[in-house]
Structures are given as C-alpha cells and as structure tokens.
Amino acid sequence: MDILPLNRTPNTRTCEQRQSYPRSSLLPILLLSVRRSPNRATHKPPQHTTMATGEGRIEKVLSSLQDPNVGRIVLFSMNGGVGKTWTARHAMRRAMDTDLFDIFVWVTLSVDLNWRHAQRRIAENLFIPIPTNRADGDGGEIVSTIRNEIWRTLSEKRFLLVLDDAWLVEDEVLDLMGVPCPGPENLSKVMVTTRSTRTFVVMEPAEVFEPLALPAKESWSLFCDVAGEPFTSPAVHSVAQTVSGQCSGAPLLIILIAGALRNIKDASLLWDRLRQASSALRADAEQLTFQTMNRVVKFSYDALPSxxxxxxxxxxxxxxxxxxxxxxxxxxxxxxxxxxxxxxxxxxxxxxxxxxxxxxxxxxxxxxxxxxxxxxxxxxxxxxxxxxxxxGRTSYERAGTLLTAPPNECAWRNLMRISLMDNLLRKLPECPQCSNLSTLLLKGNQALTKIPNAFFDHMEKLRVLDLSYTGIRWLPASISKLLDLRVLLLRGCQSLQSVMELHALEKLEVLDLSCTSFIAGYSSLERMSQLRVLDLSETPVTSLHFLGNLANLRHLSLRRCHCIKSGLHLEVATVLEELDLSGTTLVEFPYEISKLTRLICADLSGTRYTRLNWEALQWLPENLNLDNCNVSDTPMELVRKDGVYVAVGNSDLLLSLEKNSQLWENCFRKFHFCVCPSERASLENDIRFQRKQFIFRDIYFESRHFAHPVEHTKYLEICGVDSYPKGIEGVLNNAELVSLNSNAFMKKLSDLGFENVNVMKECWIERCDQAEVVFRGDDVQVIAAIGRLENLWISNLANLRHLCEGMERLMSFSSLKHLHVDCCPNLVSVFSSALRLENLVTLQIKFCDKLESVFGESVAGQEMLPQLRTLRLWELPELKSICEGHLPSLKMMKVKECPQLKKLPLDAKDIRPLVEIRGERWWWNNLMWEDARIEDSLHFRNWGPF
Structure with missing residues (x-):
C-alpha cells in the first residue's frame, strides 16, 4: 500500500506535496492496545492505551523508537492479518526520515526459519560477504565469522533492526546472531512482530503492542475503499455492511473479502459473491480463527476472475x-x-x-x-x-529456507513445479524420478558447483529450467535429453566454461546466457531454430555468425558486450522486434537495422561512433534510444513514415535535422524527441519511465495535465539542460507539443527563439526556476508566432512573478483554449489588461500563495474572457478578485481555500441556467452579493475532489 503524507495545513506543504491520493491508497485503520513489559525493573509499570487510527498507532510506535529507555519492542497477536507488519513497516519508514538511527535492517522470517537464517539476512542487509566454499554451510566456523562481522558493524552505530514474523525460540538469540544489546547505552532498537508467545521470553521486550479489532465505522470505510463501492442498491448495501461486520475488524479479512467483490457490475454475481463471503465468515463473528482465515483466502482465490x-x-x-x-x-x-x-x-x-x-x-x-x-x-x-x-502445481514446500541438502525422492516424484531458489544446496540427487516435472528453479544456489550427469534423465516434460547464479562449471550430459525444454536461464553463471551440451535443445525458445564468461560453445546455438529470445549481455561473444540460423529470433540483447567491434550482420534476423546494443563498443553505427522492418525497439544508448551517415538509413524503429551517444551526422532524407522516439543525452545529434528538411515529411510525421543529459535522466522519473517502458507512452501523455486526450503527435521534450541546446531549432520548428522541464537556460519563452515556435499547439513549462515571466511586452514577435498555441501549462516556477508583463497595446492569444497555472509561490498576477483571451475555455489556478488578482489591473471579464466556461481556483489564500464585470459563458466554477475571495464575476442580468458553483460551505456563506437574484439563480454544491 502507498503511504499517506503526514497531515499538515495546506500552506505549509511544498507544491510537490500538493497532490490528491486515490481512495485505493488509504491505509487500514487499526486499534491498538499498548502494554509495558514488567520484565525489567527499570521500566514503568504496564500501561494500556488504545488509539482509533492506524496513523495514531504508527505515531505510538515511533514514540517508543524515540524513547531512550525502550530497547526492544514487540508487536504481538496470535492471529495473522491484524496489521503487525504494516505498523512496523510504516514506523520504520517514518524513522528513516529522522536522525534517530544510522543503520536500518528489515528481516522477514516465518514459522520454519531459525536464527541462522535471520543472521544471514542481517548480514546480507549489511553487505557482509557470506562464505560459500566451505564444507559445512551451517558450521560453527561460518556462523562465528558472520556473528563477529555483524557485531563489528553494529556495535558503534545506532541501529534499528526489525524481525518480521519471528518465531525464534533460543535464549539470548540476539547475542547468538551477533546483534549488540539495544538500549540507552547505544540508543539502538530491535522491533519484532510475532504470533508466538515464546518471543516474550526470548526478547524480554520493554514494550508490547497488541492490535485490537477495527470499529465498525472504520471497517466499513476500508471495505468500501477496496471494493470500489459497488453497493448502489440499498438492499445490497445492507448485506455488504453485514458481511463487513462479520470480518471481526481484522484488516486482512476485510481487504480479501472486499477485494473479491471489487468493482462487480453484475447484480446477480454480486449477490452470489456476498452469500459466499458470509458463508466463509460463518460462526466466527466474535472470534478470529485460522479456520476463518483459511476459508476467506480460499474464497478470495476462487473469486479471482480468470x-x-x-x-x-x-x-x-x-x-x-x-x-x-x-x-x-x-x-x-x-x-x-x-x-x-x-x-x-x-x-x-x-x-x-x-x-x-x-x-x-x-x-x-x-x-x-x-x-x-x-x-x-x-x-x-x-x-x-x-x-x-x-x-499439483506447487513448489517443494520448504523452498527458500537455507536448505543444504536436496529434498527427498518423494518430493520430486509427483510435483509439476519445484522451486529451490536462493538456498545453500551443494548437491542434487543423482537421478530423480520426475516424470511430471515442468518447472525447476534452482536460481541463487551459489554453492552448487556440479549437477550429476544423470540428473535430467527422467525429466522429459521439463519446459522451464533456471540455473541462474549457481556455481556450476559444466552442464551435465543428460541436459541433451530435455527435448521439450522451452526456457533455459543461465544468467550469472560465471564459473560456466561451455554450453556445447545444448546442441540437442532444438525446441528452446528462450536462452539467457547474460553475465557468463565462457568463450567456447556459441556454435551450439546454430541448431536452435525455434529460439525467440536470446540474451548475451555482458558476455565475451565476438561474432554473431549463428544468427542466420535463428529464423524465429524476436529479441536479441547484446548489452555491454565489449568484444564486438563490427560485423554484426543483423540483416539476417529478419523478424527481430527488439534489439539492445546499449553500452557496446561498436565502432560503426549498425546501419543494417534500417533493413529490419519488424524492429520495434532498438537501444543504442551509451555507444560511441565517429560518424553517423543519415543518408545510409532507409528506415528507423518506433523506439530508438540514442542517449549519451557521441556522433556527428549529416542530413537524412529517407527514414520511416510512422512514429519515432529518439532520446539523446545532448542535442549534437540533432544538428542536421534542419527545419525544412524532407526528413519531417518522409519520416517524422509522428515523433517524440527527448533531450536530457544522462546524469539528469537518472533523477527524472518520467524520463526513465518512458525509456524503459515506451509502450506506456500514450498512458503517460494522457495522465500528464489535461483531462482531454492529447492529439498532437509531434513532441519535443527538453529536460535538465543548463544552456540553450544547439541544433534544436529544426525539431522545435516542427514540434506541436513542447515540454520544458528543469532547464536553467530559460528565463522566458522567447529564449527558444520566436521564429522556432510557429507550429506549437501545446506547451508545458515546469521547474524552470530562472523564469520570472513567460511573456514580456517586447516579445511581440513571440506572441504573433505562437498564434496556434491551444494549451499552456505552467507549473512549479519558483520565481515566476507574472505570466505576462510590460504589455502596452492590445494583444491576443486567439487560439489559447486551456490554461493551467500551479505551484508558483511568487506569482502576483496572471494576465495583463492588454491581453485578450477571446477563446479561453478553461482556466485553472492552484497553490499560488501571493496571487491577489487574476488580472493585474481592473478589466471587464466579458471583454477579456468572453468564452470562459470552466474556472477552478484552489488554495489561493490572498486572492481577492478575478475580474470586473462578469463572465458571460461561465458554466462551472470550483473554489477551494480562497478565503479572501468575496465576490463572483456574475451579473444578475446575464445569469444563464445550470451555472454550477462548487466550494466550501463556509466560503459560500461569506460571499457578498450585489444583487440577491444572482445567488438565487446559482446551483451550489459543497466542494468535493476536482
């Protein structure tokens, strides 16, 4: 679940924090009983306290973390699903925002994991290397070594250690693991969540927290948040409330039951699901039991839609x-x-x-x-x-519990999928009988250096095999008998010396050899005609001569392959869809990609070429990443006619893209150019998201700023650039949508050059802190040049004082329809009286703490904003007026936290029907009316989310 921010008054938040949170992010609301442990005489007598919200519970635990006399804290309940882990997690995250501790360690355990497992997880969190090459993986020597390293790392630091779902039984267990005793001496803490009463003896906690059941009101609120409120009928609503009450106030039960009812539209199905839910909760309304949890989880599973x-x-x-x-x-x-x-x-x-x-x-x-x-x-x-x-689809039930020996023969015989990932296995059975096995996952067993020769003899149905990050040196001969194998993962097998044994796997579709170091055996790939995905990233491969035989290859990754210099011959991979050449040491641009007409995505970031000849290219993939490439280029004439995405670390690559080039007509009818330095891109979530998940680009557009769909398909984004990006003029002249984010070079829009923005229809300006004004009076040419501008978004400009300044003669934004201004704390006025906005339909202004008036001078709204239909004003504490006169086309006005705004721009002689005003009730009651008929003609609704 997401974390809600601490409640603060609106004007104390930064603009970055001013955002709405979906109802699905609401946290479970819990009661809490707190008791002091009587085990230590230095502590206060036991106290019991209850709190009505999850927020209060977190604060109480955080208070204990701040108390120097509290060293050990236990969150206890014999029942699961009541919120112990949730509370510990969020208390720890809050503590991370303070200077209470130097080191934070979270270890998740379970009923079958012992203190040795906890010790290893603590070591992993502290980046302490764990030996894997000794005979006894759990022997005393290794345990002692790890213990000493943990003690050394933690002894001089203030640490917070959380042991989640602990069932530890040994006395002095912290000392066994090497954890220094927490307390006033070192100001460190150990927090434990548990269902075991033995923990009280083992840990001797100074404070114990016990969650109580949610009250009915909070239970119902959480129930509706998860279910999506499908209970429109009064009868259904009543039954749903009854079912909610049967959940015993346990958050996990409520979430699972409500999740099974989530967004059901069919009334008959909803009734049936409610009856099933009530049956799953039967006879346990007063007491939460494991049987209840068991039935509810199975009910939730059965309710999954597919x-x-x-x-x-x-x-x-x-x-x-x-x-x-x-x-x-x-x-x-x-x-x-x-x-x-x-x-x-x-x-x-x-x-x-x-x-x-x-x-x-x-x-x-x-x-x-x-x-x-x-x-x-x-x-x-x-x-x-x-x-x-x-x-019959399970893993071996003890997967992931630091096994040092393989499971017995019975465990292998009937299962379809076996997972032994991240264990300490050193050997495998010689020849297990696995006639039904389809998936075997051995990833992360670094101590496993050998697989018996006959190990795969009886796995004829095996389709997925993961040996990643194991210590194997050779593949056994029996692997050639896996004739039905479809997926083989050998990623990170750095001791592997050859893959010659793979020659018989002709049905293989996915092969991952990334991060391996062998230099022999690539010729065995030639027979894999069904191979669709091949990952050779970070390998010493020098030649791709086998590509011609891989007729079905769709995805090829050669990321950071430093031994390939040239001669890729990619043209033979005629059905290739994805290609990753990022970080390679190619000395020449792979021009053959222009012949791969099915290529959708090509990542060439971080490569170095001495020259890029655009004329040699006939076609480009939809997603082309050239970030951080060092090339010089010449004009291009023929490329792809559809959309192209090009990300570059600097604008040098764009120098040849002249504004009148045939390129724009022949290739870039749809484009997205992104100029962002690599060091800045790592900080920009939006940019990183687009580059890694280009398929979500349309969703990214639609979720940006405007509710209406973005129709413009020629997009330029400049982000984190300190000086004017040379060579950008050609792209800028053809861009309909321009985004300027965190650029130090920009002080006003005309810094782009008025001659470069003739076709711009939408502009987003964000976090450009040097900007004090967007349009100046001497920017007449700019205003004339951007006559096509329809949408303008101004956001987080810390020093912006005016949108328009110094205009003396009447000017017009004839095409501007939508304007959004937010988080400009020094803005004192939006418009100049000399600016006419005859076609503005939507005006939204938020979080501008100094704004006193929308217009800098007194103007008549009917003249300046004749078409304005929607006006939104949000958290403008100093706003006193919008305009003089009235807004003749106004249909909707929404106001929130504008206490100084006492008058609306409406005229009793020009009141239209269906004018809706939304705002706080107190604000509405304090409005001043020149004519009582105005108030009588309006439809007021108490404010809700915009």
Missing part, C-alpha cells in the same frame, strides 16, 4: 516467504511459463503482466513493498501453498 490470474497468484508460492519479490522478475516468470501469451510483441506481454499484478495487489492477494517489489502476507501464503499442493 485461470490466468489464479496461476499467476499460485506461482508466487515458488518464492521464499522470507523475501519480497521483484515485480519485473515475477512478471518475467509468468511470461516464460506461458501464462501470458498471444502477444507478438514481448513488451505487450509484460504490459499485460503488469495489469495482472496490479489486480492482485488491488484485491489484497499481494501487497506492495518499496522499490517496485511485492510480497504475499504470511497467512495468505500458508493457505496458497495448501491450494497449490492440492492442485
């Missing part, structure tokens, strides 16, 4: 419950397994995978962690494992 989503959900059990999951990695496995297929373009499958993931998160089946990672609640995972086992 078999695809069920398969994707159960697949999450293949990952260790002690670790969160990288979203991109999870989606990649879904695609590789064939759950998400039917997409010609690989990125489209990943896009659909993202949709599935978001739906699982919205339904509570998964929850979101930081850094685009997700987790499965421990209670949900326990039940999901039962479901998966019953379906």
């Amino acid at each position: 078999d695809l989503m069920k398969d994707c959900f159960l697949y999450c059990t293949l990952f260790s419950g002690a670790r969160d999951i990288n979203s991109e990695e999870l989606i990649r496995y879904w695609v590789l397994e064939g759950f998400i297929d039917g997409y010609d373009y690989r990125q489209e499958a990943y896009k659909q995978g993202r949709v599935v993931l978001e739906e699982l998160v919205n339904r509570g089946a998964l929850y979101r962690e930081t850094g685009d990672r997700v987790s499965m609640h421990d209670v949900v995972r326990e039940v999901a494992l039962e479901i998966a086992r019953a379906s």
Whole structure:
C-alpha cells in the first residue's frame, strides 16, 4: 500500500506535496492496545492505551523508537492479518526520515526459519560477504565469522533492526546472531512482530503492542475503499455492511473479502459473491480463527476472475516467504511459463503482466513493498501453498529456507513445479524420478558447483529450467535429453566454461546466457531454430555468425558486450522486434537495422561512433534510444513514415535535422524527441519511465495535465539542460507539443527563439526556476508566432512573478483554449489588461500563495474572457478578485481555500441556467452579493475532489 503524507495545513506543504491520493491508497485503520513489559525493573509499570487510527498507532510506535529507555519492542497477536507488519513497516519508514538511527535492517522470517537464517539476512542487509566454499554451510566456523562481522558493524552505530514474523525460540538469540544489546547505552532498537508467545521470553521486550479489532465505522470505510463501492442498491448495501461486520475488524479479512467483490457490475454475481463471503465468515463473528482465515483466502482465490490470474497468484508460492519479490522478475516468470501469451510483441506481454499484478495487489492477494517489489502476507501464503499442493502445481514446500541438502525422492516424484531458489544446496540427487516435472528453479544456489550427469534423465516434460547464479562449471550430459525444454536461464553463471551440451535443445525458445564468461560453445546455438529470445549481455561473444540460423529470433540483447567491434550482420534476423546494443563498443553505427522492418525497439544508448551517415538509413524503429551517444551526422532524407522516439543525452545529434528538411515529411510525421543529459535522466522519473517502458507512452501523455486526450503527435521534450541546446531549432520548428522541464537556460519563452515556435499547439513549462515571466511586452514577435498555441501549462516556477508583463497595446492569444497555472509561490498576477483571451475555455489556478488578482489591473471579464466556461481556483489564500464585470459563458466554477475571495464575476442580468458553483460551505456563506437574484439563480454544491 502507498503511504499517506503526514497531515499538515495546506500552506505549509511544498507544491510537490500538493497532490490528491486515490481512495485505493488509504491505509487500514487499526486499534491498538499498548502494554509495558514488567520484565525489567527499570521500566514503568504496564500501561494500556488504545488509539482509533492506524496513523495514531504508527505515531505510538515511533514514540517508543524515540524513547531512550525502550530497547526492544514487540508487536504481538496470535492471529495473522491484524496489521503487525504494516505498523512496523510504516514506523520504520517514518524513522528513516529522522536522525534517530544510522543503520536500518528489515528481516522477514516465518514459522520454519531459525536464527541462522535471520543472521544471514542481517548480514546480507549489511553487505557482509557470506562464505560459500566451505564444507559445512551451517558450521560453527561460518556462523562465528558472520556473528563477529555483524557485531563489528553494529556495535558503534545506532541501529534499528526489525524481525518480521519471528518465531525464534533460543535464549539470548540476539547475542547468538551477533546483534549488540539495544538500549540507552547505544540508543539502538530491535522491533519484532510475532504470533508466538515464546518471543516474550526470548526478547524480554520493554514494550508490547497488541492490535485490537477495527470499529465498525472504520471497517466499513476500508471495505468500501477496496471494493470500489459497488453497493448502489440499498438492499445490497445492507448485506455488504453485514458481511463487513462479520470480518471481526481484522484488516486482512476485510481487504480479501472486499477485494473479491471489487468493482462487480453484475447484480446477480454480486449477490452470489456476498452469500459466499458470509458463508466463509460463518460462526466466527466474535472470534478470529485460522479456520476463518483459511476459508476467506480460499474464497478470495476462487473469486479471482480468470485461470490466468489464479496461476499467476499460485506461482508466487515458488518464492521464499522470507523475501519480497521483484515485480519485473515475477512478471518475467509468468511470461516464460506461458501464462501470458498471444502477444507478438514481448513488451505487450509484460504490459499485460503488469495489469495482472496490479489486480492482485488491488484485491489484497499481494501487497506492495518499496522499490517496485511485492510480497504475499504470511497467512495468505500458508493457505496458497495448501491450494497449490492440492492442485499439483506447487513448489517443494520448504523452498527458500537455507536448505543444504536436496529434498527427498518423494518430493520430486509427483510435483509439476519445484522451486529451490536462493538456498545453500551443494548437491542434487543423482537421478530423480520426475516424470511430471515442468518447472525447476534452482536460481541463487551459489554453492552448487556440479549437477550429476544423470540428473535430467527422467525429466522429459521439463519446459522451464533456471540455473541462474549457481556455481556450476559444466552442464551435465543428460541436459541433451530435455527435448521439450522451452526456457533455459543461465544468467550469472560465471564459473560456466561451455554450453556445447545444448546442441540437442532444438525446441528452446528462450536462452539467457547474460553475465557468463565462457568463450567456447556459441556454435551450439546454430541448431536452435525455434529460439525467440536470446540474451548475451555482458558476455565475451565476438561474432554473431549463428544468427542466420535463428529464423524465429524476436529479441536479441547484446548489452555491454565489449568484444564486438563490427560485423554484426543483423540483416539476417529478419523478424527481430527488439534489439539492445546499449553500452557496446561498436565502432560503426549498425546501419543494417534500417533493413529490419519488424524492429520495434532498438537501444543504442551509451555507444560511441565517429560518424553517423543519415543518408545510409532507409528506415528507423518506433523506439530508438540514442542517449549519451557521441556522433556527428549529416542530413537524412529517407527514414520511416510512422512514429519515432529518439532520446539523446545532448542535442549534437540533432544538428542536421534542419527545419525544412524532407526528413519531417518522409519520416517524422509522428515523433517524440527527448533531450536530457544522462546524469539528469537518472533523477527524472518520467524520463526513465518512458525509456524503459515506451509502450506506456500514450498512458503517460494522457495522465500528464489535461483531462482531454492529447492529439498532437509531434513532441519535443527538453529536460535538465543548463544552456540553450544547439541544433534544436529544426525539431522545435516542427514540434506541436513542447515540454520544458528543469532547464536553467530559460528565463522566458522567447529564449527558444520566436521564429522556432510557429507550429506549437501545446506547451508545458515546469521547474524552470530562472523564469520570472513567460511573456514580456517586447516579445511581440513571440506572441504573433505562437498564434496556434491551444494549451499552456505552467507549473512549479519558483520565481515566476507574472505570466505576462510590460504589455502596452492590445494583444491576443486567439487560439489559447486551456490554461493551467500551479505551484508558483511568487506569482502576483496572471494576465495583463492588454491581453485578450477571446477563446479561453478553461482556466485553472492552484497553490499560488501571493496571487491577489487574476488580472493585474481592473478589466471587464466579458471583454477579456468572453468564452470562459470552466474556472477552478484552489488554495489561493490572498486572492481577492478575478475580474470586473462578469463572465458571460461561465458554466462551472470550483473554489477551494480562497478565503479572501468575496465576490463572483456574475451579473444578475446575464445569469444563464445550470451555472454550477462548487466550494466550501463556509466560503459560500461569506460571499457578498450585489444583487440577491444572482445567488438565487446559482446551483451550489459543497466542494468535493476536482
């Protein structure tokens, strides 16, 4: 779940923080019982406190973290799903915004994980290397070494250690792991969430927090937030409230039940789902039990809308419950397994995978962690494992628990999927009987250096094999018997010496050899005619002579392959759709890509060429990334006729793109040029998002600023540039949509050159802190030149004082229809009285703390804004007037937190029907009316979200 910001008064927030939060981001509201442990005489007697909100609960835990006399904190409940982990997570994040601690460590455990596992996870968080080349992986020597390193790292620091879902039983367990005793001496803390009463003996906490049930009102609010409020009928509403009440005030139950009802439109299905939910909660309204949780999780699973989503959900059990999951990695496995297929373009499958993931998160089946990672609640995972086992699609049930020996023969015999990822395996069974096995995941077993020769003899149905990041040196001979294998992942197998054994895998579709270092065996790829995805990134491959035999290759990655200098011969890969050559040491631009007419995406960022001859290019892919390339170029005449995306680290590449070149007609009828220095791009989320996920570009456009669809297809973006980008004139002259973000060179719009903006229809100006004005009176040519401008967005200009300044004679923005101004704290006026806006339809002004009047001088609204239909004014504490006269075309006016605005620009003689005014009730009651007929003719609605 997202984190809501601390509640503050509006005028104390920065403009960056002023944003609305969707209802789906609301946090569970919890009660809390707090008791002091009587175990230590130095602490106060036990106290019990309850709080009515999750925010209050976090604050209470944070207060304990600030108390020097509290060293150990336990969040306890014998039931799962009541919010222990949620509270600990958000309390830790709040603490990270303070200077309380130097080191933060979060370790997720589970019922079958011991203190040795916790010790290793602490070491990993502290970047302490763990030996893997000794005979006894759990031996005393290694344990002692890790303990000493942890002690050394933490002993002189203030640390916060969180042990989530701990079931540790050993006395003095912190000392065993090497964690210094927290307390007043070092101002460090250990916080534990647990369902085990043994923790009180092991940890001797100074303070214990116990969550209580949510009250009915908060339960219902959370229920509606997750379900999307589909309860329109009074009868359905009543039954839904009853079901909500049966959830015993447990947030996890509420979320899962409501998630199963999410956005159901069919009334019959909704009634049926409510009956099923009530049955799942039967007889447990007064007491939360594991049986209840079990039934509810199964009900939530059964309610998933498709078999695809069920398969994707159960697949999450293949990952260790002690670790969160990288979203991109999870989606990649879904695609590789064939759950998400039917997409010609690989990125489209990943896009659909993202949709599935978001739906699982919205339904509570998964929850979101930081850094685009997700987790499965421990209670949900326990039940999901039962479901998966019953379906025969499960992993070995102890996957991810630091196994040093393989599972027994019985575990291999009947399962379809086995996951032993991220363990300490040193050996595998000689010849397991796995006639039903389709997926085997051994990734991350770095101590595994050898696979028995006959290991794959009886795995004839194996389709997916992941050996990534293992220590294997050779592939066993039996791998050639995997004739049905479709996916083979060997990423990061740095000890691997050859892949000659792969010659028989003619049905292989995906092969990942990235980050391997062998130099022999690439010739074995020649027989893989069905191969669709080949990743050779960061390998010493020197030649691609085998490409001609890969007739079905769609995706080829050669990222950071430094041994390839030239002679790629990519033209033979006629069906190639994605190509990654970023960071390679090619000495010549790969002109053959212009012959690959099915190529959609080509990443050439970070490459170096002495020359780029545009005339040699006949065609360009839709997404071409040339960021941070060092080239000089000559004019281009013939390229692709559809859309092209070009990202560059500097504008030198654009020097040859003259404004009158045939290029614009023959190739760039649709384009997106982005100029952004590489060091700046790493800080710009929007830019990074576009480059990595170009398929979401349309969504990115639509979610930017204007509610109406963006129709302009010629887009230039300049971001983070300190000086005027030379060579930009040709692109600027042909760009209909221009975005200027965080540029130091720009003090006013005319700095772009009035002769360069003749076709611009939409302009976004953001975070250009040098700008004090957008249009000056001496910029007559600019105003004449931008006569086509329809939409203007001004945002986060810290020093902007006027939109228009110094205009003495009447001028007109004849085409401007939409204007949005926000977060300009020094703006004192928007318009000059000499500026006519006869076609402006929408005006929105937000968060401008010094703005006193929309017009700098007294003007008549009917003359200056005759077509204005929608006016939005939000958090303008000094605004006293809009204009004189009236706005004859006004249909909608929304006002929020404008306490000085006492008069509306309306005329009793010109009141039209259906004029709607939205605002706070107190503001409406304080308005002054020149004519009572005005108030009687308006339709006022209490303010809601814009």
